[in-house]
Amino acid sequence: MGSTLLLEAQEVSKYFGGVHACEGVSLGVREGTIHAVIGPNGAGKTTFFNALSGFYYPDRGRVFFDGEEITRMPNWRRIERGMGRTFQTPSIFPELTVHDNVALGVRSKAGLAFRARPPSGEQQAVLERRVDELLGFVNLVRFKERPVAELSHGSQRLCEIAMSLSTEPRLVLLDEPMAGLAESETERIISVIRGLHDRLGLTVLFVEHNMRVVLGLAEMITVLDRGRILAEGTPSEIAANEAVRDAYLGKEVLERV
Amino acid sequence: MRFGPTRLITVGVVILLALAPFLSPLIHVDISIVNEVLLFTLAAMSANLLLGYTGLPPFGNAAFFGLGTYGAGLSIKYFHVNFIEATLLGTAAALLGALVVGPFLVRRRGIYFGLLSIAFGQVFYFIAYRFTDVTGGEDGMNFARPYLGISNFHVTLHGSGFYYLTLVVFVASILAFKLLVESPFGRTLVAIRQNEVRVRYLGLDSNRFVFVAILISATMAGLGGALFGMLNNFAWPLLMDWHQSGDFVLSVILGGSGTIWGPLLGSAIYVIGKDIISSYTNLWQIFIGALFVACVLGFPRGILGSILARFGTAPLSNESEEANWTQSPAIAADHHG
Ligand SMILES: Nc1ncnc2c1ncn2[C@@H]1O[C@H](COP(=O)(O)OP(=O)(O)OP(=O)(O)O)[C@@H](O)[C@H]1O
Ligand SMILES: [Mg+2]
Numbered sequence: 001m002g003s004t005l006l007l008e009a010q011e012v013s014k015y016f017g018g019v020h021a022c023e024g025v026s027l028g029v030r031e032g033t034i035h036a037v038i039g040p041n042g043a044g045k046t047t048f049f050n051a052l053s054g055f056y057y058p059d060r061g062r063v064f065f066d067g068e069e070i071t072r073m074p075n076w077r078r079i080e081r082g083m084g085r086t087f088q089t090p091s092i093f094p095e096l097t098v099h100d101n102v103a104l105g106v107r108s109k110a111g112l113a114f115r116a117r118p119p120s121g122e123q124q125a126v127l128e129r130r131v132d133e134l135l136g137f138v139n140l141v142r143f144k145e146r147p148v149a150e151l152s153h154g155s156q157r158l159c160e161i162a163m164s165l166s167t168e169p170r171l172v173l174l175d176e177p178m179a180g181l182a183e184s185e186t187e188r189i190i191s192v193i194r195g196l197h198d199r200l201g202l203t204v205l206f207v208e209h210n211m212r213v214v215l216g217l218a219e220m221i222t223v224l225d226r227g228r229i230l231a232e233g234t235p236s237e238i239a240a241n242e243a244v245r246d247a248y249l250g251k252e253v254l255e256r257v
Numbered sequence: 258m259r260f261g262p263t264r265l266i267t268v269g270v271v272i273l274l275a276l277a278p279f280l281s282p283l284i285h286v287d288i289s290i291v292n293e294v295l296l297f298t299l300a301a302m303s304a305n306l307l308l309g310y311t312g313l314p315p316f317g318n319a320a321f322f323g324l325g326t327y328g329a330g331l332s333i334k335y336f337h338v339n340f341i342e343a344t345l346l347g348t349a350a351a352l353l354g355a356l357v358v359g360p361f362l363v364r365r366r367g368i369y370f371g372l373l374s375i376a377f378g379q380v381f382y383f384i385a386y387r388f389t390d391v392t393g394g395e396d397g398m399n400f401a402r403p404y405l406g407i408s409n410f411h412v413t414l415h416g417s418g419f420y421y422l423t424l425v426v427f428v429a430s431i432l433a434f435k436l437l438v439e440s441p442f443g444r445t446l447v448a449i450r451q452n453e454v455r456v457r458y459l460g461l462d463s464n465r466f467v468f469v470a471i472l473i474s475a476t477m478a479g480l481g482g483a484l485f486g487m488l489n490n491f492a493w494p495l496l497m498d499w500h501q502s503g504d505f506v507l508s509v510i511l512g513g514s515g516t517i518w519g520p521l522l523g524s525a526i527y528v529i530g531k532d533i534i535s536s537y538t539n540l541w542q543i544f545i546g547a548l549f550v551a552c553v554l555g556f557p558r559g560i561l562g563s564i565l566a567r568f569g570t571a572p573l574s575n576e577s578e579e580a581n582w583t584q585s586p587a588i589a590a591d592h593h594g
Contacts, residue, residue, distance in 0.1 A: 079458055091455045091458065092455065093448050104445065105460070116441075116442045166459065
């Protein structure tokens with residue numbers, strides 16, 4: 001396990017009017033780990049992700065990626081630097097096919113998206129191979145030519161994960177990748193997240209409500225509550241933590257572990 | 258995939274347009290009106306690039322059209338340039354205008370883009386309106402149609418000669434437009450229309466794409482405007498007015514936004530409909546308005562868009578447009594820092 005921090009947040013705060021959605025949140029994600037952020041509804045998890053990924057900038061605090069300060073770097077540039085992200089509500093191109101959804105990111109990575117000239121036959125073949133590879137990874141090859149809007153919620157999430165991988169990130173942020181999914185679909189996502197880490201060697205930071213999933217997947221867990229960090233530690237430390245037990249709704253789940 | 262109907266439409270339309278000088282007398286329409294349709298269409302296509310593909314409401318494109326007209330007209334009047342030079346200068350004037358206003362428009366989305374476009378458009382309108390000494394102001398400006406300017410060949414085109422020249426430019430523009438929207442760049446524009454946040458989270462600076470789309474749009478409108486000026490030998494300020502922009506947008510929606518041929522269909526209905534109806538009554542606007550309402554109700558994606566959707570080949574719909582109507586912080590974030 002590497003010990004360098006790939007992503008580091010220092011005292012990040014974000015306010016919406018009087019709401020302190022995020023208040024002095026510090027966190028370090030070590031390269032090559034799976035790190036989870038948990039917390040009850042409205043704890044500020046998404047707000048924190050938004051500040052980390054440049055959806056908006058934090059009001060206070062600093063963010064570093066791979067040693068470089070990115071606090072006010074435009075979001076698209078963070079992607080260029082090796083960040084990828086999914087959203088709580090899948091962010092996709094609903095009318096485009098699964099193939100075209102993923103192909104845009106592949107073209108972006110290859111520096112071809114801005115071109116008025118179509119890719120050469122050779123370039124196109126490389127792009128197609130890459131798209132197939134990504135769709136194979138999330139097991140969506142059979143839906144390749146279908147508009148994403150027609151897919152199940154779970155498949156849309158998988159498509160979004162493939163899109164976030166299309167730019168070849170080193171770190172992926174996944175905001176509740178299993179929210180609203182049936183049990184079987186949840187299993188698919190879990191194995192994909194394992195694959196991100198085990199097969200692709202990526203660093204993963206994810207938000208999740210389901211305690212069983214979090215304790216099974218993450219090496220490190222940060223608990224947010226009302227915008228602040230309540231606890232941080234390994235799954236066994238978090239499972240044993242009194243404050244977490246009190247604050248977190250999934251009490252019963254914790255007891256079972 | 259979608260070559261079948263598209264190629265059929267293309268061949269049919271081009272044949273029809275090539276025969277227009279012989280066909281239009283049959284419906285008592287002067288060829289200059291058909292000529293006007295083609296040039297109006299260039300402006301509508303330029304609006305379509307922004308509205309139908311990029312998802313931005315182009316309520317100032319008449320200014321670019323008018324810059325083309327005045328650019329050509331003024332350079333003919335004061336510098337006695339030939340036809341080709343006038344066309345290029347008019348087009349360049351529109352591009353220059355877009356280079357000036359583009360940086361301000363590029364960060365706006367939805368209704369804010371529309372309102373700022375109107376505001377900039379009205380600035381150009383008022384310049385033409387006020388600068389009476391140079392532009393003739395409210396009365397407009399006459400200028401002679403220049404000779405063509407190909408290799409000392411001193412010929413001035415009239416009637417169907419002018420029409421066929423326009424047709425060549427038009428067909429070339431349609432082909433270029435088709436190549437553009439099917440290119441990686443064009444596909445990125447469509448993606449921006451559907452979900453700009455995701456485009457940015459795929460590592461693309463969407464503003465850069467929007468800026469270039471504005472420049473291309475203005476250039477197309479300017480080209481149409483320059484030829485339009487020389488068709489009428491006249492330029493007048495109302496060409497740049499926001500009502501005129503509205504007419505272009507209307508034609509796009511009528512024909513089918515986000516389609517290659519929709520703007521031509523919409524412009525043909527608008528221009529020819531106006532010509533025919535206004536020969537019977539001064540209240541032509543009411544009829545055009547009623548026609549528009551009927552079309553929107555009967556063809557929610559525009560006439561061509563709805564027909565193509567029925568055949569399952571419509572490249573785009575407008576369903577996700579509302580999503581782009583307000584500015585997302587992910588896009589706004591860029592200029593706070
Ligand atoms: N754009 C916004 N404008 C105003 N308030 C906001 C905004 N975004 C979030 N908030 C508020 O900030 C707080 C944190 O919200 P956030 O979405 O980050 O929570 P969360 O932990 O992701 O919750 P959930 O588990 O429901 O997704 C909430 O009180 C929310 O209402
Ligand atoms: Mg959330």
